[in-house]
Amino acid sequence: MAFSKRVDRLKSSLIREILAAAQRPEVMSFAGGLPAEAMLPKVDWAPMPAALGQYGMSEGEPALREAIAAEARALGVPCEASQVLIVSGSQQTLDLASKLFIDPGTEVLLEAPTYLAALQAFQFFGADCIAVPQESDGPQLEALRRALERSTPAFAYLIPTFQNPSAVRYSEAKREAVAALLDEFGVPLIEDEPYRELVFDEGSARPIVSRLRKASWIYTGTVSKTLLPGLRVGYLIASPDLFPYLLRLKQSADLHTNRIGQWQALQWLGSEQYRAHLAELRDFYRLRRDAMQAALLEHFADLADWEIPQGGLFFWLTLRQPLDTRTLLDAALQRNVAFMPGEPFFVDPDRHPGHLRLNFSHVGPDRLGEGLRRLAAVIREALPAEAA
């Protein structure tokens, strides 16, 4: 039996394995990116029309597309409902974009670090990934220009607002500069924004796609982080030159997104109820972030450096004494603590040791200190004697 060549590039997902280990109820997990169970909103299914049981359109439900386009326009993204494609969660946008752009050897531009599941999807289709170092306010611009001069990427994949894993929010200046560079080199942009609404500290963050003048673009979002991930409803908005291809790819992938979840998402988007829910969500997560910050200061002040995330779901720690954090996983899990090693978020993992991604939404404040205390102990034990 012969498999396709791309199957050789199908990595066993580290996320999958860690999350499986973290399922044990005694484990304190800083590994995942799950919304807090307590903050899943109560939803009402009773008024849903029975006709939604029938096959639907590949594009998605017209009213939902309108609502999403209206929200995007309010953010400054110039678009019509006809540019909105409802997808089966944001991950599907990565699959569709990979199919659209990537042959074996196709160059793709990413941030370093970048979202692990995006990196894996692009590499699975054979992409040659080129990474631009991330700074606290966005990518290093000189490195970005150099990368654009030396390569011809099919697209740039960026997560400018509370990036997973680094929590970086691009500054206004970097948003402008990145847009100008992509226009200059004619490189399409995929802008991934799952965390936009999970903002704890004010700050401007107009999407980069709204600043483009020439380059093609895909803007992608989801209701998974703010409503219910189990619905599997995400969306993309694409420049008109890309949309027809993405629509046909969607049709070929799974015909259309489930209409039940689309209907529920429509009940919330743009409503007063949703605004109230988002406000509660931000308050809840802000408290958890602050508790995590306090516990980190107590247990990690001498071990690592980090910035306080202004949104999203993660702290990104940089160890002062770099070591391969993947080697810490077993010892941590033995003490019932799960975390996400930083190496797999890089194109060249072995050259980027010493980062940890810690989720702050899942573990309650009562167990937080104990979890971080144990994790710090695991790190101390792994450090060379003189360093510890």
Add this chain to the structure above:
Amino acid sequence: MAFSKRVDRLKSSLIREILAAAQRPEVMSFAGGLPAEAMLPKVDWAPMPAALGQYGMSEGEPALREAIAAEARALGVPCEASQVLIVSGSQQTLDLASKLFIDPGTEVLLEAPTYLAALQAFQFFGADCIAVPQESDGPQLEALRRALERSTPAFAYLIPTFQNPSAVRYSEAKREAVAALLDEFGVPLIEDEPYRELVFDEGSARPIVSRLRKASWIYTGTVSKTLLPGLRVGYLIASPDLFPYLLRLKQSADLHTNRIGQWQALQWLGSEQYRAHLAELRDFYRLRRDAMQAALLEHFADLADWEIPQGGLFFWLTLRQPLDTRTLLDAALQRNVAFMPGEPFFVDPDRHPGHLRLNFSHVGPDRLGEGLRRLAAVIREALPAEAA
């Protein structure tokens, strides 16, 4: 901007365009394969647990996997729940299988005719499709053996029970013979069974995968034809050597299938309520089939030959005077009649003129005769003068 090479193979879907035209309420559509609206069951969402809003497992909901495995075992398919993967509708199985098996130039074995959307998916990934002629009781066995001797297909894709489009149900003897040949040549089987439960006339149809002794296999089904297509819940069952790959491909495609639809499907599968619903559905569709048969005899007796479908949703007509039925579409639509030309269901469409696929579930008996009368008139006008 550069797209992937596979985008050159992305066909504008004829189905999509015809179905769009058929949306006009005045159109009598024999084109689609939609369940009759009147037969969509009433479903209750109230008892659904709120916890299903959270992210779920890529494999699918454990209880649903158990229920599907139990149903498959009752059909003779030797499997455990651990071999069941819940997918976002059966179309996704075609996407995952394509990713697993197909590189540009990979040979794939199909029936002629075969399911249009499968053919398009395989060709999109670059498959070199080899077709074996279909007879009224299954594939021509000599042609199948010859194809297996002359090529090395990555898999065979077969729809042995009420095939779309031909409505053929393989005989017992052909099921046995096909299984033996696939075992002999070591070719994996993808057995697609969306229509198994839509049976109007009794007859044995134990799945071919249950007869395999050595070859790897994927068995695929859906609740779309018998419950609610809008849920987007299908499933595959795979031999243990294939399952881990398909699971990782599913995770990379869209993380997991929506849990709302999975929960609803579980309420029905194996229940007394579902058995009663299926019985009603069969009675309803049997009446529609019989009405279509009567109307066809009235309007098409001199124009075409066909067999009475024992299940599924389609009649497959063969014109006595072959002509390219794609050229009839415009004239038919002008008279507010939609149908599906037969040519695109073949690997080499231009060499197989003269078939029409007619759905019998959608148009009610009151308009059926008028629709077929108009369609027959369109055909008569297109025939050479002496033949008409």
